[in-house]
Amino acid sequence: xxxxxxxxxxxxxxxxxxxxxxxxxxxxxxxxxxxxxxxxxxxxxxxxxxxxxxxxxxxxxxxxxxxxxxxxxxxxxxxxxxxxxxxxxxxxxxxxxxxxxxxxxxxxxxxxxxxxxxxxxxxxxxxxxxxxxxxxxxxxxxxxxxxxxxxxxxxxxxxxxxxxxxxxxxxxxxxxxxxxxxxxxxxxxxxxxxxxxxxxxxxxxxxxxxxxxxxxxxxxxxxxxxxxxxxxxxxxxxxxxxxxxxxxxxxxxxxxxxxxxxxxxxxxxxxxxxxxxxxxxxxxxxxxxxxxxxxxxxxxxxxxxxxxxxxxx
Numbered sequence: 652x653x654x655x656x657x658x659x660x661x662x663x664x665x666x667x668x669x670x671x672x673x674x675x676x677x678x679x680x681x682x683x684x685x686x687x688x689x690x691x692x693x694x695x696x697x698x699x700x701x702x703x704x705x706x707x708x709x710x711x712x713x714x715x716x717x718x719x720x721x722x723x724x725x726x727x728x729x730x731x732x733x734x735x736x737x738x739x740x741x742x743x744x745x746x747x748x749x750x751x752x753x754x755x756x757x758x759x760x761x762x763x764x765x766x767x768x769x770x771x772x773x774x775x776x777x778x779x780x781x782x783x784x785x786x787x788x789x790x791x792x793x794x795x796x797x798x799x800x801x802x803x804x805x806x807x808x809x810x811x812x813x814x815x816x817x818x819x820x821x822x823x824x825x826x827x828x829x830x831x832x833x834x835x836x837x838x839x840x841x842x843x844x845x846x847x848x849x850x851x852x853x854x855x856x857x858x859x860x861x862x863x864x865x866x867x868x869x870x871x872x873x874x875x876x877x878x879x880x881x882x883x884x885x886x887x888x889x890x891x892x893x894x895x896x897x898x899x900x901x902x903x904x905x906x907x908x909x910x911x912x913x914x915x916x917x918x919x920x921x922x923x924x925x926x927x928x929x930x931x932x933x934x935x936x937x938x939x940x941x942x943x944x945x946x947x948x949x950x951x952x953x954x955x956x957x958x959x960x961x962x963x964x
Contacts, residue, residue, distance in 0.1 A: 678718040678899035685713075686720025695727050697737035700777035703730045703827075703914060705738040706770060708762060708790030710833075711747045711755075715740035719785050719832075722899050725907045726783065730914070739773070741766045745789060748806045755789065756808035759835075762793035763801050763813050770797070774822035781827035781914050788882060788895065791831035791874070795857070798829065798872070799864030805835055805855040818867035828913040829868065830906055832875045832898040833883045838862035843869045846902075848876035848884030848894075871913050875902065 677686035686692050705726065709717030716723060716738060727736035743762035748755035770782060786794030795801065802812030816823030836855040841862065865872065875898050876883035881890035
């Protein structure tokens with residue numbers, strides 16, 4: 652009779668730890684303090700020449716650096732910390748689509764143009780720097796616009812067309828890694844697309860030419876899309892906002908490892924894109940608790956069976 656109570660208690664404890672940990676972060680579905688108010692994250696903001704430089708394209712209505720601040724700090728810490736790695740905000744409005752029918756497209760257009768200008772100017776100043784591009788939601792679409800070209804219909808508007816970087820030339824050649832999360836405009840089922848929503852249609856689909864423009868970056872790009880994310884997989888069975896808000900907490904360790912291993916030239920481990928890799932430490936804690944309880948339960952079960960069999964004979 653005690654086992655169910657112990658199981659419930661440990662499960663509740665693991666859930667409490669997970670909730671407390673997420674509230675301390677600035678990148679979860681809900682957070683008390685935005686990444687912009689974390690001094691350790693903001694201390695890495697710079698436009699000075701460094702071996703590694705992160706350009707952050709925040710999501711709609713987010714204050715720089717947006718919910719990508721925490722993974723950026725983790726990436727930079729593994730690349731040697733301040734002086735070796737820093738981040739710069741992509742300067743654009745990040746306005747939402749509810750202000751008027753065309754605000755989102757105008758914002759994304761400004762983002763693509765400004766982002767390309769910022770990368771170009773930085774690489775001209777720092778030609779040996781390895782660039783890392785990170786984008787979330789509207790920012791994810793902008794990052795892909797910069798790399799492979801963008802523009803076209805989205806929501807109720809039509810974004811101006813733009814050409815992307817040329818991969819074989821600077822600054823395109825300086826892009827050492829890129830990761831995007833919950834993009835508005837995507838290439839369905841692309842080889843660099845990962846997670847369960849990779850083959851589901853979203854708000855907008857990239858043109859054949861735009862997808863072709865992203866292909867040269869396939870070995871350094873990872874595009875995340877959860878099934879039922881109401882932006883990148885809006886045509887899923889049950890699209891919800893919650894599936895759009897959890898990339899940085901669900902996959903933080905995976906994202907950081909991918910970026911760091913890619914820019915440093917380490918061999919990537921193979922994985923199935925459709926499988927969710929749960930790597931945050933609080934989920935791991937819950938898994939450990941569950942494994943211990945399961946092992947203990949099996950041991951008690953077999954001990955009881957053996958005793959009863961011994962009594963029977």
